[in-house]
Amino acid sequence: MNKTPFVIVVGLAVVLIASYITGQISQKRKLPTVKRAKRPEFKKRDWDQVFFENIFKEGFVGERPANLSESAAPKVATKSNPNGGGTSTTSSSKKWSTIIDRSVIEDEIKRLQIKLETEVTTPTKYKSEHHKARLTFSMLAMLFAIIEEYDSDIRWKKDAPYARVAFARAAANARTGSEQAYQNAKKRKENLKELVRGTSFPQDEKPTTEWDWVDVIDRGPIMEKLEIVYQEHLKPDTANEAGFRSKIEEVLHNASLVAAMSEVMSKPSSEDSDDEDYMEHVNSMKAGAIQVISGAKTNGYALVEKGVNTVGQSCTNCHEDFR
Numbered sequence: 001m002n003k004t005p006f007v008i009v010v011g012l013a014v015v016l017i018a019s020y021i022t023g024q025i026s027q028k029r030k031l032p033t034v035k036r037a038k039r040p041e042f043k044k045r046d047w048d049q050v051f052f053e054n055i056f057k058e059g060f061v062g063e064r065p066a067n068l069s070e071s072a073a074p075k076v077a078t079k080s081n082p083n084g085g086g087t088s089t090t091s092s093s094k095k096w097s098t099i100i101d102r103s104v105i106e107d108e109i110k111r112l113q114i115k116l117e118t119e120v121t122t123p124t125k126y127k128s129e130h131h132k133a134r135l136t137f138s139m140l141a142m143l144f145a146i147i148e149e150y151d152s153d154i155r156w157k158k159d160a161p162y163a164r165v166a167f168a169r170a171a172a173n174a175r176t177g178s179e180q181a182y183q184n185a186k187k188r189k190e191n192l193k194e195l196v197r198g199t200s201f202p203q204d205e206k207p208t209t210e211w212d213w214v215d216v217i218d219r220g221p222i223m224e225k226l227e228i229v230y231q232e233h234l235k236p237d238t239a240n241e242a243g244f245r246s247k248i249e250e251v252l253h254n255a256s257l258v259a260a261m262s263e264v265m266s267k268p269s270s271e272d273s274d275d276e277d278y279m280e281h282v283n284s285m286k287a288g289a290i291q292v293i294s295g296a297k298t299n300g301y302a303l304v305e306k307g308v309n310t311v312g313q314s315c316t317n318c319h320e321d322f323r
Contacts, residue, residue, distance in 0.1 A: 094263070096263075099256070100257070102150065102152065105147060108139070109144075113192045116189040127177035127178075138167075138222060162202065166205040169205060212269050219265060230258065252297065258289040285318075289311055
């Protein structure tokens with residue numbers, strides 16, 4: 001008698017029984033506890049400028065079509081001013097001349113023009129260092145916006161609206177080091193050089209009759225500039241009275257820039273402007289800068305020292321709360 005088929009059948013039966021028993025044991029085995037990440041918590045400021053509060057009021061531009069089933073070309077709200085002037089929809093009642101002197105604005109624009117000569121040179125260098133040009137273009141956009149709103153006679157007032165839009169766009173483009181961004185940066189560098197020399201700024205970027213500060217600058221580059229001004233200039237230049245007295249004009253210049261940047265960051269449309277803690281830090285920084293300006297104008301080192309400490313403490317407190 002051939003026992004081979006019988007042996008095969010028995011072997012298969014044993015395998016099936018073993019598999020069944022193993023499966024039952026696995027089902028009864030307690031699975032390990034999986035540790036999951038803690039659910040994140042978000043504050044209101046985390047969602048600001050991410051979602052519309054009212055999509056119909058904020059998200060759509062232009063008239064609503066009579067027949068919603070019909071396709072309609074989008075309309076862009078760019079109400080051009082043929083005279084080149086414009087006003088911010090969030091202009092402060094505080095006059096710019098009480099915050100920053102026109103000579104400081106004009107001098108800073110000339111300094112930034114020289115900086116661009118070293119920041120926008122070749123495509124290769126720009127590709128690796130475009131963030132420096134972004135900071136410079138952001139400052140230029142801010143300064144020309146201030147000139148546009150300035151409450152007394154100031155140089156480049158007629159050109160300010162066109163320069164504001166052009167440099168704001170150049171700053172946005174400078175987020176990358178692409179060839180296109182480089183060519184735009186190079187063009188605006190030349191435009192600024194010619195403006196400082198006395199020619200008019202090109203009118204290829206049309207300004208609007210009304211504009212908003214949040215469309216002019218990003219807070220990131222301005223805060224970076226604030227830190228540079230404080231850490232590399234204002235703080236060391238006022239470390240002692242002798243050093244302060246040898247650099248009074250520089251202290252006045254940089255304190256004025258801090259005051260102006262603080263004013264811009266406190267505009268109603270700026271990021272976190274609805275947060276009481278944020279506004280307290282910004283207003284404290286501005287108050288400290290105003291103290292430094294007052295002390296520099298009267299040779300009062302004690303007031304300057306107090307103001308610089310206030311600016312530094314405001315920076316520290318703000319970074320702790322919002323970084």
